[in-house]
Amino acid sequence: MDKIKLILTLITITITVVPIVGVLLTYQDNLVGLFVPPEINEIADKFSGGGDGGGSDGPQVEPVGPPEIDPVSGTIRQSIEFKNTFPIDITLKSMSGDVQCVEHGFDLGVASIEEPVSIPVGETRTVTLLINWTDGAEGHLKSLHATEENVEVTLVNVGVDISGIQIGLDQNAMDQRMEIPNPWYEG
Amino acid sequence: MNGLLAKINWFGFAGGVTTIIMIAVSMVYPWWQLTVGDNLLTANASPVNTTFGALGTSFAIPFIWALNVVSLLTLLASAVAMLIYSLVPGKSYSKHLLDFGYKKPLFIVLFFVIGLVATVLICQTVLSLSIPLMGSTTSTLSIPFVSGVSITVLLTAGFQWSFGVAVVGAALCIAARLYHKKVAAVPGV
Numbered sequence: 034m035d036k037i038k039l040i041l042t043l044i045t046i047t048i049t050v051v052p053i054v055g056v057l058l059t060y061q062d063n064l065v066g067l068f069v070p071p072e073i074n075e076i077a078d079k080f081s082g083g084g085d086g087g088g089s090d091g092p093q094v095e096p097v098g099p100p101e102i103d104p105v106s107g108t109i110r111q112s113i114e115f116k117n118t119f120p121i122d123i124t125l126k127s128m129s130g131d132v133q134c135v136e137h138g139f140d141l142g143v144a145s146i147e148e149p150v151s152i153p154v155g156e157t158r159t160v161t162l163l164i165n166w167t168d169g170a171e172g173h174l175k176s177l178h179a180t181e182e183n184v185e186v187t188l189v190n191v192g193v194d195i196s197g198i199q200i201g202l203d204q205n206a207m208d209q210r211m212e213i214p215n216p217w218y219e220g
Numbered sequence: 221m222n223g224l225l226a227k228i229n230w231f232g233f234a235g236g237v238t239t240i241i242m243i244a245v246s247m248v249y250p251w252w253q254l255t256v257g258d259n260l261l262t263a264n265a266s267p268v269n270t271t272f273g274a275l276g277t278s279f280a281i282p283f284i285w286a287l288n289v290v291s292l293l294t295l296l297a298s299a300v301a302m303l304i305y306s307l308v309p310g311k312s313y314s315k316h317l318l319d320f321g322y323k324k325p326l327f328i329v330l331f332f333v334i335g336l337v338a339t340v341l342i343c344q345t346v347l348s349l350s351i352p353l354m355g356s357t358t359s360t361l362s363i364p365f366v367s368g369v370s371i372t373v374l375l376t377a378g379f380q381w382s383f384g385v386a387v388v389g390a391a392l393c394i395a396a397r398l399y400h401k402k403v404a405a406v407p408g409v
Contacts, residue, residue: 037313037316037317038316041301041316041317041320044297045294045297045320048290048293048294048297049290049294052286052287052289052290052293053286053287053290055286056282056283056285056286059282060282066282067281067282067283068281068282068283069281070279070280070281070282072274072277072278072279073274073279075277076274076275076277079275120275121260121275121276124258196257196258196260197256197257197258197260197373197374198257198260198371198372198373198374199358199371199372199373199374200369200370200371200372201369201370201371201372202368202369203368203369203370
């Protein structure tokens with residue numbers, strides 16, 4: 034019976050040692066490769082500029098045409114072309130930010146995208162940005178910008194949800210200025 | 221015929237069969253799965269097959285693959301030993317087979333859970349990255365040399381049904397050990 038016990042012990046040792054020694058011998062000239070497979074380097078390459086999207090410089094965002102103003106609600110709609118420069122297909126699930134008057138730093142509105150948009154690698158999709166006025170916006174624009182047809186604004190505290198990754202940009206990290214129409218223009 | 225069936229250690233037989241099913245299932249379905257964002261990064265872990273996914277690319281880490289092969293062969297040997305033992309529990313060599321086989325599924329389940337908890341704790345300590353063992357959490361990543369930008373990721377993790385199969389298999393093998401005295405005492409065995 035000791036023979037059975039010995040065989041079972043040998044089996045235990047063999048099935049434990051052989052795979053580990055085998056992989057160590059295979060990677061003896063490249064021990065880093067034991068823990069870092071080539072796929073990880075390929076992924077790193079994609080993000081450092083080798084991908085179809087041209088690297089990880091961040092998405093390219095360009096306003097398209099002038100903003101449209103809804104005469105009833107006063108909501109502003111701005112079309113934006115969003116180019117996916119990431120090396121993977123993405124879904125722009127949400128985007129929000131505070132619209133601030135550049136001259137006075139006053140919060141005029143809240144911007145958000147109309148609906149989520151899926152964008153394949155390297156392609157561009159049009160996204161609609163909606164700007165809803167804050168309660169104090171009318172008073173501010175009437176009293177301090179009544180003679181201006183357009184008001185220069187900037188987006189602050191921007192939050193973007195791309196495929197479940199939430200990117201937050203504070204005031205210092207983003208200086209995206211644009212002009213929006215003033216619904217209370219008295220010109 | 222009834223006497224023959226009475227000699228079988230059914231817990232051991234069920235444990236051996238369940239262990240074989242567990243091996244097959246674990247090759248395809250991970251015991252534990254972690255998802256970052258909307259499947260941007262995934263980790264599919266089981267003692268017999270651990271793979272990672274990033275940006276649509278699936279890969280395995282060679283050293284972990286070797287450990288997976290060790291676990292697979294260990295479980296296979298355990299299952300075969302349990303099956304042979306369970307059919308002839310009264311033979312002189314059967315106790316050796318039982319001792320060889322019954323603990324291994326339990327140890328593999330325990331090592332897997334301990335390894336998982338240790339990995340999660342190491343990630344929290346070294347990378348300051350909070351990874352849940354079960355459920356969802358958001359974790360904020362710091363970007364060196366960049367100010368004003370924060371990146372928050374949603375991490376979702378959980379044990380899968382295949383882990384339940386493994387726990388059942390381990391429990392049946394332990395039950396076989398506890399049942400052994402009863403079945404070995406059947407007259408004529």
